[in-house]
Amino acid sequence: MKFINRCVVTLKPRQPFIDWAKGLGTELPQDWSLEGGSYLLDEQETEEGLEASLANHARDMMENELSALEEDRGRWPELRDLRALKSLFDVHVSVAGFDLGTDSLMRADLSDLEVI
Template identity: 25%
Template structure:
């Protein structure tokens, strides 16, 4: 096991995100909050010692995270909510900050840019 010099943020959709998701025209299945919170996006963030520092980091990139989450369900940005400010982000998502990240795999991590947002 290896300590990684990062912390993590788990992005968990809340009810307003679910309502938007279930209102999408191409959505054929009605999802529940449990459905969309069971396998959430996890972001590696700079190493933090305090939860508040991780939250501040997410505040600074909330617009990117918001768009990434929306795009992972609907590629067409015309379907996205018009208001995507910081308050709306926090109304739509819970964020868990975890300060310790361990790597249990004895291989290098390979990074690639997130050009394809079709995650779900």
């Protein structure tokens, strides 16, 4: 087991996100409990620092989640700040992360990856 010096933020869709997704007219997950991403943020010493880090990254996290279901940004909610993120997702923060994997970690900028 290896400690990672990151806070782990896990997002789980709330009903407003599910309702938005249903309005898209696309194929949707049957089990929403399996949906939502986890994001690693820099370690924070204070609750204020953690809240500021969440606010700084809220747009990126939200846009990543929205893009998983809809590529057309025109169909996304206009507001994509921390308040909007918290209205669409349950946001759980763990202040410590542990890596139980045996494979080496892969780090890649998403813009560098070819996604089919």
